[in-house]
Amino acid sequence: MAFKNLMEYLAWLYYQYLLVTGIYVLEPWEKSIFNSLLFSAVAMVIYTSYVFVPIHVRLALEFFSAICGGQPESTMALMN
């Protein structure tokens, strides 16, 4: 399908979203309710991941590096 510009492509994507989730058959105010609920849920997911994912990743890396490389380090330190 040829899309003349980005706006048309985004409009088609929105249409697909409406069709696939079944929102297409609802009245406009119901569509707005569902869209706002979904948007707020997605926004919360993004915010939580922004706040917590780096910390979790760093802790996980420390945990695993402590298991693998941790043993030789401590015995060397004792011997020194």
Added chain:
Amino acid sequence: METLTHPDQNGLKCKDIHICHNTTQIHVGGPGVTSGQHRQEDFEKAPMHVAVLTYLGFGIVTLFGYFRDFLRAVGLEKRNLAQEREEQKEFVPLYQDFENFYTRNLYMRVRDNWNRPLCSLPGPVIDLMERVSDDYNWTFRLTGRTIHNVINMGSYNYLGFAENTADYLETVADKARHYGVGVCSTRQETGTLDIHVELEYLVARFLGVESSMVFGMGFATNSMNIPALVGKGCLILSDELNHTSLILGARLSGATIKVFKHNDMAYLEKELRDSICSGQPRTHRPWRKILIMVEGIYSMEGSVVRLPELIALKKRYKACLYLDEAHSIGAVGPGGRGVTELFGVNPADVDVMMGTFTKSFGAAGGYIAGKKELVDYLRSRSHSAMYTSSMSPPIAEQIIRAIKCITGHDGSTEGIKRIRQLAENTRYFRAKVKKMGFIIYGNDDSPVVPILLYMPGKVVAFAREMLERKIAVVVVGFPATPITEARARFCMSAAHTKDMLDEVLHHLDEVGDTLGLKFSRRK
């Protein structure tokens, strides 16, 4: 690969019937059909994500349905549909079951796609009355405008006999002038006219059987005659996709009903063996009669019955066969004589042949045909013969002229041209639609083409988009089909020209891309 054992009693050879497990191939032998012709019937399954998204769509709309019901119960919203009165609040609730919930909250939102009023002949192009709704489909109003020349892909007009050219309808007009339109009686009283006798003779000769009887209504033919043929103590084995009229007739008769999987001959044989061994429900006496009920073409799937195997089975287990050729008479077979001609089977092997005149003949009514004793019995015992009024004379004449046209007895080649045109249209349309990437069900010879749409939003959007492009299609959803398999059903007609089909295919391609309907993985 399975082969039926003991085939020689009915004359069919063992090698003529084999069932392959991956795709269903019916290897057909017999005089009218070239042997070595395989009929492919496939029912491709959709990709997994489509099924998941269909359930998701239904789930979300159901949640909103509960929300709206809550608003109506609390009083924040006006109630438009039926509900109990104040005085009945302590009684058993009438409107709480799923069917009413579904009607209120899903069907009502989208019902502008059904019951669209026409104002022309239901031919290859039709005129629709424009209809708008101001309150989201609770009420409609007609604007007064007409949408002209909409290509009609929904009418069962297989051979194009829904026509109004004056010279074709001359005999029909003569009969209307001679007999009037109403018969004002039942068949048993003063309702049997000479035109009915002529019609019954012609129908019997057309089908290749001894005798036939015609009735005024196709649904009533099934539902009123099956109770006359079977009763308590009989067994009915009915295909799972049978039409409501067959199911209603079976239930009214009081016989024991067992359902077998669609076109699955191994399952049917096992059911037959088990039923015959165990006998009637409590007394274990042998069954008085065993009736296998199938249809020639199943209208929602487009699949064709496996007639040679069924006849072999019925002869082996001494059952009777009831074949409902509502959609297949006139539409399949090289001479338009239905599935018996398609498979090259002797019509005398089918015990009760039933069909309707609504589809290929452009009239109304139904027939039952078979041996003379059977039809004479039905003349006196059937409810339809005793209580319903007989067929109207102009309609009977329309069927007579249609039969004469198909068989060539009116002296022209119009009939055979139409049959060939229908077969060619079917093949062309099916091949093109499959190549485009849609999932379609059914046999390659069947003029009914169901295109699977699956998701409820897409079903509705499809119907509306096609109407905007001036193509009228019939979409079918939940109660008539399984909930995850909504479809659009295209009916081919001999009256469709290749240009019309090309236009429909072009628009179908565009709409398929816009809505994302090309699910097939077999490109």
